Amino acid sequence: MIRVRFAPSPTGYLHLGNIRTALFNYLFAKRTGGKFILRIEDTDQERSRLEFEEALKEDLLWMGLRWDEGPDVGGEHGPYRQSERSGIYSEYIDRLIKEKKAYYCYVTEEETTEMKRLALEERRSVRHDNRGRNFTRAEIESRKVRGIKPTVRFKIDQPELSLNDLVRGDVSFNLDDMVGDFIIQRADGQPTFHLAVCVDDALMGVTHVIRGEDHLSNTPKHILLTRAMGHEPPKYGHLSLVQGPGGEPLSKRMESISIKEFRRRGYLPHALANYIALLGWSPGGDREILNWEELQHLFDITKTSRSASSFDPQKLDWANGEHLRLLSEDAFCRVAAAYLKAYKHVPFDEVFLKTALPAFKENIERLEQLEDRFGIFSDDFKYENSDALKSAESREIFEVGLAVLKTMVETGQAGAEEFCYEAFVNGIKPKVRAKGKKLFLPLRIALTGREHGPELKKIFPAFGAERVRLRLERALGKY
C-alpha cells in the first residue's frame, strides 16, 4: 500500500507551490487507494506558530485534500506533530552515537561560518571539513570548559551516491564535493529537520516522498541517514518548482499567491486544483478541464515536467470561468451565495439572490466579480455612456417601453411573480425605428447603467416591472 505524506512547517501561509506538492502527493496516493498523511514539521520552535498550522489545515481541507492520518484525525503512527516526538528522536540520536555513526561535534557556529567564508574566498567548494571528528580529548575538554555545547553530526564516508528519482530518473551525486558531516542535533538539544524527517518517514511507513526540487540535494543525506538507522529508504520524487508570472521564485510572503487569497478572490477549489495540476503536468491529448475523478484517475507523477513552470494568473482565471460555467444553476447559486456571505457585504436576502444569481453564471471568471456586477441592482448608479441615451431614437425606445410596460401591468402580464422579458421586447420592437445593437445597447444602458452585463432576459426576473419603469423614466430625464 502506498503511503505518502505532506509535511509543511507552520512558519507561514500555504502558497501555490506548497499546495501543489500536497495535491500531487494526494493524487499519487489516491489513484491506487493509498494513504495521505499530514505531518507538521515544527522542530524550529522559534518560527513555528499554531496559527499557521490552523490556517494550513483549513486551506488543505478547502482544496478537498483530507488526510487519512495526522493531527486531529490521529492514526497508528502518531503523534504527527514533530514537536511531540522529541523522545523518539533522541533515542535514534543516542543509538547513532553509540554505533559510532554520529558524534558530538564541538566546532562552534562561528568557526563554521568562517570556514564557509574562507572557502568562498578561495573559490573552493563550500562544505564542512569535518574537523570536529578529529579533536583530541584535551581539545574537547578545553572547549567544554569554555562552555561550548556540542552538536551531533552524522558521519558521511561514502564518496558518491546515485538514486532513481520518480520524476528525474537516475541522478548521481559527488558527495565529496558536496556535503560534509551534517548536524542532526543542534547545540540546544533539538533534532534538525534531516533527522526528524528520516525517523518519521521510516516509522510512519512512508513509501514515497514527493517534495520540491529544492530538496533534491538533501536526498543523499536522507538516504544515508535512513540506512544508518537500519531502515530501507522510501522512493523519492522531486517536483520541479513553480515560479511567479515573471519567473521569480515563489515566497511565503507573497500575498497574491497564498491559498487564503485565492479563496478570498472567489476561485473554486477544484478549479484551482485543476489549474495547478496543469502546471508541470499534462494528461496528454487536448484535455485541460478535468473534474476531480479524472484528475485522480489520470495523474501520473512520472509524466510530470522536469523544468520549472511559471504561474499564469490569466489561465487560472480561464479555468475558473470554465468550471463556474460547468456548475448547475443550483450549484452555482449555492456556491456563490455562500461566497458572498463569507467575503462580501451584499445587501440582498437569499430569496433575491436566488433569482438574481443565475444571470451571472456565464458572465464571470471569479466569484469576486459578483460584487461589482451586483452594482446594477443599486439605484444609485452612474451611466457608463450617457450619450447613447440622448438620441431621438433612444428616447423613442424608452417612451415606447414605458407605454408597453403600462399595458403589461394593466393586463396582468407584469405581476410580482413573473415579468416576461420577451413580451416587453416584442411589444417595443414593431413600434420603434431602432433595431439590433441600436435597440439593445441603449436599453441595456438605461436599465443597468452599463454597456456590458448579463443577458437582459435573465436579469428581468430580479428587476421587476417597477424598477424597469423607474429606470426608463430616469433615462428620459424625468427625475
Next chain:
RNA sequence: GUCCCCAUCGUCUAGCUAGGUCUAGGACACUAGAUUUUCAUUCUAGUAACAGGGGUUCAAAUCCCCUUGGGGACGCCA
C-alpha cells in the same frame, strides 16, 4: 566558487523512453470574423517555438558531446 537539475510558441504544454507519420499538435493570452434580436458565452480563422554549435545516422525536436542560458543546493531553516 563547488555540486545537482533543467532547456519546444510570450505562458502552460503534446511529441523525446522504442529517431522517419513533425512544412512541430493543443490550451491561455492577443488579433480578425461568425453566431447570439445587445455585451459576455460559444464557434471559426490568424500571428507565434524545437537556445547555439558539433557529432552519430540514409534520416534528429527526439540519441551523444560542448557552449550558452535558467533554476536549485551548499544553514545549529525546513
